[in-house]
Amino acid sequence: MKKFFSLFLFLIFISNSLLWAQSSDSDITFSPQAATSSSSGWLHENDGKKHYFTAIGGMLFFNLGLSSYNRWCLGSAWAQTGWNEWGHFWEREMKYDCDWYWTNYVLHPYQGSLYYMSARGSNLNYFESFGVTLLGSAIWEYLCETNAPSTNDMIYTTVGSFAVGEMLYRLSLEADEVSSLLGFAINPMRLWTQGWTRQKPLGTTGNIHELSVKFGGGTTRTHTEIINAPVFEGLYKENEVFPAFGSVMICVVYNDPYGHDSNSPYSQFELDFGASVGAGSGEGADCAYSDIDKNFMYHIRINSNGLLFSRAPKISENIDTTLGLAMEYNFDWHQFYQLSSLGPGLAIKQRLRFEHSDFEWQLHGAWNALGTTDYYYYHRKSLNVLPADVGVFRTYNMTTGPMAVVKMRYINEKGSSINFGFQGYAMYDFYNQLQDDVPASSSGWEWIGLANASAELAVSKSVRIGLSDEVYVKRAFYKKVPDVFQFVNTASAYARLQLK
Structure with a gap:
C-alpha cells in the first residue's frame, strides 16, 4: 500500500x-509555420x-x-x-x-x-x-x-x-x-x-535548433573489483579490453536552450541516442548467448532532458539565461554496466556571447525517482565464485536518489569546439524488490560518475572531426553482500555531420 x-x-x-x-x-513561438x-x-x-x-x-x-x-x-x-x-x-x-x-x-x-x-x-x-x-x-x-x-x-x-x-x-x-x-x-x-x-496533428515546424549525426570508432578498457570482503580479496579482479568498436549517434536540440521563456512542456529539449558495436573482450555472459557475448561488444545510449516550463531573465546584452523545471530521462546499456534514470529537477542554462566565440554551460539538479544500475559485474561467469547465499538475484537494481548533470561547450565562429559533460548519481537500491526467494536480498548506496571530454575541429561548414574520452566510475556500498568498484574508460575518434 x-x-x-x-x-x-x-x-x-x-x-x-x-x-x-x-x-x-x-x-514562446519560434516559427510561424x-x-x-x-x-x-x-x-x-x-x-x-x-x-x-x-x-x-x-x-x-x-x-x-x-x-x-x-x-x-x-x-x-x-x-x-x-x-x-x-x-x-x-x-x-x-x-x-x-x-x-x-x-x-x-x-x-x-x-x-x-x-x-x-x-x-x-x-x-x-x-x-x-x-x-x-x-x-x-x-x-x-x-x-x-x-x-x-x-x-x-x-x-x-x-x-x-x-x-x-x-x-x-x-x-x-x-x-x-x-x-x-x-x-x-x-x-x-x-x-x-x-x-482526417487532420494532421497540431503544432509548429522549423524548431530544430541543432541536428547532427556522429560516426566514430574507438576502444574500451574496463576493471571490476570486489573490496572489503577478505574471502574474495584478489580472487575477483577482472580487467577486460574491447579492442575496437564502431558507433553512430543522432543529436537533436529542439529550440534554443539559452534564453528560452515558455510554459509549454518540452518546447525545448535535447536528445542524444545511438549505439555502438564492435569486437568482444573474450568474456561472455553466463547465458544461452555466451558465445555471441564473447565475440561482440555492444552499447546503447539515450540521453535527454526537456524543460517543463522556463523563464529567461535578462542579465546583460551578451548573456542568454534559462531557468526552469526539467525532466531527465537517460538510459545506458553497456556490455560492462547498466544505468538509467528518470525524474524532475531544476535547470539553469546560460550562454555567454563574445566577439568571435560563445561559451555555453548547463547545470541540472534532479531527483532520480526510479532508475537502475547493474548488480555487481552482472553478466560475467566469474560471479560463480560467490556462494549461493550471497543472492545474485537479478541483473540490475532499482534505485532512487539525487543526480546532477553538467554540460559545458566553448565554440568559435568557425564551429570548432571544446566540450565537457558530467552525470553524477547517488543511487539508493530499494530493499526486497520482489526477491522473496533470495535469503540475502540487499540494499545499499551506489556512487556513480560518468564524465566525458572532447575537442572538435570544423573542417567545413557541415563537417567536424573530433577526439573524445569518457570515464565511468562506480563505488557501491551494499549491506549484505560484498562492496564493488568499477571503472570503464573509452577513447574514440569521430566525424560529425552537422545537418543544422
Missing part, C-alpha cells in the same frame, strides 16, 4: 506540473476540436492488438488472461517486476508514448494526454497480463512515456518537412488519428 501511495503522489506531482504549464498562454494540413485533398485543416473517443480508441486498439499478438502468435504464458484476472482486478497487489532491462526501461516508455501520441494527435492537451496514458498503462497491467501489476512499469509507462512521447510527437511534425513517411515512422499513431479525424 505504501508503494502504491508513493507512486500516486509522484504521478500527481507530474500531473499538476503539466496542468499548471498548460494554463498559461505565454508560450503551423504544421496543419490544407483544406484540399483527403486531409483538411485542423479545427482544434478535441476527439476524446479517437484518443481513447487508439489506446485501446493498441492494447488489444499487442496483447492478442502476445497471446495468440507468441503464445506467451503471461498473456493468457481471463476472468481470473478481470473479475477481481482491483484486488491484485502491485509489485516490482524482474523483466528484461530493455523491456522495462525502453519498450515500456515507448509503449506508453504511443498512448500519449494517440491523445496528442486527437488535439488533447498535455494533462489530458497524460491521463489517457495513465489509463492505458493501468489497463495493460491489470487486464492484459497474468503477472502481478508492476510498480516500475506504471511509472515508466506514464511518466517516462510523457518524456518520450512529447519529444516524438514534436519530431514527427518536423520530419514531415523531409518526408511524410518519416513522420509516420516517428509517430505511427498518426495512422490511427489521421485516419479517424
